[in-house]
Amino acid sequence: MPETLAALLFAHVLADFVFQTAWMVRHKRRADGLALHGLVVLATAMAATGGFDPGLLWLTALHVGIDALKARSKGGLAAFMADQAAHLAVIAALAFGRPDIWAGGLWAGATALPALMAVAAGAILATRAGGFAVGLLMGPFAARLPEAITAESLPGAGRVIGLLERGLIFALVLLGQPEGVGLLIAAKSILRFGAVRDDRALSEYVIIGTLASFGWALVVAYATLSGLAALPPLGIRAVAP
Incomplete structure (x- = not known):
């Protein structure tokens, strides 16, 4: 069952966070938008x-x-989380009810592939999915910030910073170096301090966003480690401290 679960989870994150286009998202109230997304879901699962x-x-x-x-x-964060929780419940139910799906597929002989899929799925969830979740959480707060503050930011810089920091946290945990997360927090705090120390609203916004981003990445990383424990090992040595 773990192999089937890993493959289905990998397919899900590809369908929802990599191959789902903005057009599909905008037209999910239409039959053609849902149908096209459904074809992507089926294709990635196969x-x-x-x-x-x-x-x-x-x-x-x-x-x-x-x-x-x-x-x-x-919409909003609650709807996003409920949607993903429902998808994960369906995937878990199918993997539990039909654990032989992986064994009957073409890749059954590739013993390391499920673990690679689990790592890839975790990386996408930590970075891409985390970006959507944190963005939905911070949306109401961002709307209350003065336009002069938001206008000074580089276009897309916050999104890139979030992707990089969550990706680094995910990698550090999987490599057995969670202590590095503390250094990352310290480095970001130092770099941000001068910009936000005189503005309480902005400093609170940055703190909430940072904690949410780091927390999301840590949860996904440790969940991925738990999943890997149930799968055949990749054969990669842990990084020495």
Whole structure:
């Protein structure tokens, strides 16, 4: 079952956070938008498991149904988290009910592949999915900041910084160097201190965003380590302290 779960999770993050276009997101209230996204979900699931299983049709149908419900919600962080939790529950149910999907696929002989998929899925969840989650959390706070402050920022710089810091945290934890996260926090605090020390609203905004970003990456990283413990090892030596 762990191999099937890893493959299905990898397929999910690819479908939702890599191959899902802005057009699909905007048109999820339309049949064509949902149908196109559903085809991506099915294609990634077949590619990740190395074959076709009827359970993947069930997975795709439920994925589309969950997205249709979310498209009619008010949006926001709660809707995003509920949507992803529902998808993960469906994936877990399918992996539990049909644990042989991986064994019947083309990649069954590649014993290290499920662990690689788990690491890749974790990296995407930590960086890309984390960006959406933190952005939704910070949206209401950003709307209250003065326009003069937000106008001074480089376009897209905050998003890139978030991707880099979450990616670094994920890598540090998986490499057995979680102490490096403390150095990353210290470095960011020093670099940000001069810009925010005289503005309480901006300093609170930065603190909330930083804690949310770091916390998300740490949770995903340690969840990935837990998943890897149930899979055949990659054979990569841990980095010495």
